[in-house]
Amino acid sequence: MANIRDVADNAGVSVATVSRTLQQPERVSPKTRNKVMAAVQAVGYKPNLMAVKFRSGKTHNLVVLVPTVANVFFARVISGMQEAAAELGYSILLANTLGNNDIENHYAKMVSTSQADGLIQLRAHNPFDASMINDNGLLPMVNACEVIEDGQYPVVSLDNRAAAKAMTEHLISLGHKRIAMIKGPHSSPLTQERLNGYKDALRDANITFDESLLFDGDFTLQAGYNAGVTISELANKPSAVFCENDETAIGAMKAFKQADLQVPSDISVAGFDDIAFSAFVDPPLTTIAQPAEEFGRTAVTLLVDLLNGKIKKAPKVIMPFELIVRESTGVAAPR
Amino acid sequence: MANIRDVADNAGVSVATVSRTLQQPERVSPKTRNKVMAAVQAVGYKPNLMAVKFRSGKTHNLVVLVPTVANVFFARVISGMQEAAAELGYSILLANTLGNNDIENHYAKMVSTSQADGLIQLRAHNPFDASMINDNGLLPMVNACEVIEDGQYPVVSLDNRAAAKAMTEHLISLGHKRIAMIKGPHSSPLTQERLNGYKDALRDANITFDESLLFDGDFTLQAGYNAGVTISELANKPSAVFCENDETAIGAMKAFKQADLQVPSDISVAGFDDIAFSAFVDPPLTTIAQPAEEFGRTAVTLLVDLLNGKIKKAPKVIMPFELIVRESTGVAAPR
């Protein structure tokens, strides 16, 4: 494999000149520039970027911690990250953490071991192992999708509380009073935020919050189905179910169908995220759309700015949401 | 940031000894080993892995080219890759190519520029730009999911033709004679393989192949929906539709529902991949299950073996498939 010295020899110049020709062509005369370029071709030179990264101390790699790439919403976010990263000359190192703390730490360590310049978390969960904190006591990190309260790190998030409130108000406006909620995992701040929004709407409408209408989930189809089965066996069923994500809602709808409950005439169902499938299930799902790709783009832009020292204090970017009303929600049935 | 020299100074030994202590502890006396370990702690040493990779010439990175991470099937494959890579001490650099040739080349180039040791393609599409071929004329690459014919590179694939044949036979056994097919993108060898399997089954059952029952798609929900609309407007409708993946099938089912065609009583629908959603749509989708995670695991194992020179000539691993009969396929309606 040809290296920069081979090029220099071939062109009859020094390695410094070759390096300059490649990095700052304007600093070298047109004549030698041509010689060098010809030599590059002649010997088939490919710069060893590992050497460059080592020397420069900048890897231009970003680690992204994602709970699971199989989640359709995350897949969209990642897609946006890839795009922005490519534009800025960065590569994404994707880590599928499966919520596992060891895996998270393993990948987060790539920053302290100079394998990556920064870190994006798709799940709020700091601080990491103290061993990976750098000089100034902070990791070059941004949190996406979930707000983190301590204000130390940049955040790009959705106003989950407001969005959940908007959805709940939509259900209330259709006449629903007994509105169940299928939650996300306990460990996720999202769960709490969306629950808060739900409670806000209830309070504003003078509907007393009923803890027995809360069901556990974990953002998977199966969990939604399980909760749906439980709900359909209830003596005093809710007339609407607000699910903390679309997968959950789709799972629950299957349970309702099996129990011969019509959606939305017997029971309304609402989701959150607006994944592609939601428009294609039967009935199409009412949900909250989030600008997923934009999330990703913003997160890497923020991180790169942070790495370049362009950010003074941790900003908090709140992305807009949109209530998408489809056919899975309808007016409450008379009791 | 402490480097190996700081550790050496602190421990009162040479850098060579520190390196040995960390890499091959058995080659250093217990006494100095303890001294070094203490020094590592004392100065908070974290090896600069970029330097290690540069020096060793092994990056322990693998580039994975995926057409789109938003495809649920690919997401499962990637998940399996991550797992196997982590076990083998490799990291995955995920590239979302969106089928774009430039993006593919850009990421493939990471191998020739020493940023990654090898490459996995989730879509068969070689050779690349000649500029990135190495000495022996080959890229350290394995193809997953799609068989490639030239036999130069290891392949892990499914017998798509046999699987498509099995599904078509299932439909024929239910009495279907007019079976439409919604294809994948032209560019994908998968499309052709599955089409071949479909034709095989037709031939074996003495059903004449009817080109007008072939519809274009691209593996997305929307394309499936579009084809579904076209089919429902047909004067002489097929009694069954075999879709080349599940997303397509789910899209088509939505179109049929809108056209008041009952699945499966009016028209049967079959998919391919068995993504998680398929069990949860209405009706649950008959499909072909592929061991997606295992695909991913096998692909990286193969690639790592290839990198270690453990592979003589390119193997071709064919993974098993399974016909999953759910409720979207039923006996053919009398005409």
Add this chain to the structure above:
DNA sequence: ACTAAATATGAAAACGGTTACATTTTAAAA
């Protein structure tokens, strides 16, 4: 106790670039 072999350690080169600094060449100004 003496020598040979085995083990432990250190000094320094190497990996492939970038870059500060020194030097030479070219262009511009006097």
Add this chain to the structure above:
DNA sequence: TTTTAAAATGTAACCGTTTTCATATTTAGT
């Protein structure tokens, strides 16, 4: 033409490891 500044190029140090080879130390054998 001479002087001076600017532009082009070269020399060599440097980034943080690993690794070869030489040297020092320990262990074993007689």
